[in-house]
Amino acid sequence: MRVILLGPPGCGKGTQAEIICKNFEIPHISTGDILRDNVKRGTEIGSRAKSFMDSGSLVPDEIIIGMIKDRFSEDDCKNGFLLDGFPRTIAQAEALDKLLKKMKIHIDYIINIDVPDENIINRISKRLSCSNCGDVYNLMFKKPKKEMVCDSCGFKLHQRDDDKEEVIRNRLEVYRKQTAPLIQYYNKKIMNVDGQQSINEVTKDILKILK
Ligand code: ADP
Ligand code: ADP
Ligand code: ZN
Secondary structure, eight states, X not given: OEEEEEOOTTSXXXXXXXXXXXHHTOOEEXXXXXXXXXXXXXXXXXXXXXXXXXXXXXXXXHHHHHHHHHHHTSGGGTTOEEEESOOOSHHHHHHHHHHHXXXXXXXXXXXEEEOOHHHHHHHHHTEXXXXXXXXXXXXXXXXXXXXXXXXXXXXXXXXXXXXXXXXXXXXXXXXXXXXXXXXXXXXXXXXXXXXXXXXXXXXXXXXXXXX
């Protein structure tokens, strides 16, 4: 099964992706996670991407498309994958179409998680992330068992640099201008899910679509 998760930053793509990927045993491909890993390891991609990420702008398409090509060539993608945070521009969607055609595969489901801006700012400003294993928590909606400690690996949780309010506002603007046009681009293939519901309810709605 091949799935794309669309939606604004903070709508819950990463949270739902974890659950769906476990359920269907497919890899979770998050361009944000791959980029953060590159920054952490100090790679060339990481050093080129960092300033864009810190300001909440998009990393140039050519870097992202190269990353996706490399990721698709790995063995675990053979039985499917879930894309989270990619594509994010029309140019990326066109590059993805070309790549899929070349690989003679297609996307089965495109799911858009819809959440209004007020909720997004509230969610992201309370998001806590684990820089060791990538797990995501929330001070209000998904508290870790032990304060500021990752349930999965025991590492200390932190707030991402780009999860500060001024950067969040820029990310929302970038989303409206550069990513929201994908909803038109994919048009009838998109299945909408109400992302204002609880994490469990959103999962239920997504699983109904995927079954
Ligand atoms: P995205 O990957 O789309 O940026 P995340 O999955 O990281 O979004 O979610 C953003 C924040 O909101 C996280 O702190 C997460 O725990 C929380 N969250 C995710 N889904 C919901 C939900 N349905 N209701 C409330 N909070 C949520
Ligand atoms: P969120 O879902 O909270 O917006 P992500 O982890 O998906 O966060 O992305 C974090 C940052 O990484 C983005 O603000 C952007 O700078 C960069 N990024 C991630 N994916 C892409 C992409 N497909 N194209 C361009 N930049 C990206
Ligand atoms: Zn962890």
